[in-house]
Structure formats: C-alpha cells, structure tokens
Amino acid sequence: MKKSTVHPSNRKASSPRDPLFTQRLTNPYGVPVSLETARKTTVAAIAEGKKNGWTVAVGVVDPGGVLVYFERMDGTQTGSSDVAIEKARAAVAFKRSTKLFEEGIAEGRLQNLGLPGALPIEGGVPLIVDGRIVGAIGVSGARPDQDGVCVKAAIDALA
Numbered sequence: 001m002k003k004s005t006v007h008p009s010n011r012k013a014s015s016p017r018d019p020l021f022t023q024r025l026t027n028p029y030g031v032p033v034s035l036e037t038a039r040k041t042t043v044a045a046i047a048e049g050k051k052n053g054w055t056v057a058v059g060v061v062d063p064g065g066v067l068v069y070f071e072r073m074d075g076t077q078t079g080s081s082d083v084a085i086e087k088a089r090a091a092v093a094f095k096r097s098t099k100l101f102e103e104g105i106a107e108g109r110l111q112n113l114g115l116p117g118a119l120p121i122e123g124g125v126p127l128i129v130d131g132r133i134v135g136a137i138g139v140s141g142a143r144p145d146q147d148g149v150c151v152k153a154a155i156d157a158l159a
Helices: 035-052 079-094 098-106 110-114 144-158
Strands: 057-061 067-072 124-129 132-140
Touching: 035 057, 035 067, 035 124, 035 132, 035 144, 057 079, 067 079, 079 098, 079 124, 079 132, 098 110, 098 144, 124 144, 132 144
Parallel strands: none
Antiparallel strands: 057 067, 057 132, 124 132
C-alpha cells in the first residue's frame, strides 16, 4: 500500500499523531466492547461536543459492526445518527480511522470511494483494549474535523 504523500505541515493542527489515527492497524479483533466501555467513550465524546458548543451523535459498535451503544445530543441533525454508526462500522471493518479514507480521496486515491462500507469522513476510530480491537466509535453532527476532536476525547477516556 502506498504511503501518504501529505507533508506533515499541511495536516490540520487538530489531527492526532498516534497510529490509531494515522495508519491501518494490525491488531487482532478481541472480545466485544463492554456496555460500560461503550458508555464511557460516548460520555467523553458528548462532553467534548458540549464543551465546544457542537451537537453530535455517537455510535459504538462491536468487532462485527453491531451497534452496542448510541446517544444523540438534543438538537443534533437526525441524519447524523446513521452517519455516526456507519463511521464506527467502517472503522472496525477496515481497522483504521475513517480519516484515512478521507485523506486518501483528497490525495487522489479515488478507489477508496468504491470500497463497500468505507465511509471517507473523519470521525470513526477503532477501540483498542489490551492490544485488541474490541469495536469502534463514530461521531457525527459537527464538521468532520470537529467530530474527530470528539473521537479523540473518547479514545483518551480509554487510556
């Protein structure tokens, strides 16, 4: 697979730098995310949205893409509900952040548009517990980079 050609100085300042957000993961799938963990990550994402004045929907799925937990803030556009869940499903299915698909398309890799289930919009990231992918979280409702900030808060809550 060809590496990204975007110069680091051209990336958005809010882009996380860790591998979870910047590359395909080789981690194996693990036991499905617990309801407690799904709630914990969702609460963190929602809190970040509230802190910044963004209304968002958050979906957490297990390794098979089955919805485990969902929450939508009052006032969030209804279309964001499905988008949040689909971002999570894409992240777990492809073991990578949905931001990578978005960046790939921006760099001209239009084949990413043909991948079934690959949603090329920032805001979906796998959840990793003890080195295994236990599911994924997706956030939608604000701008994609803002959704990514909420996802980063959720991932940080797992640490």
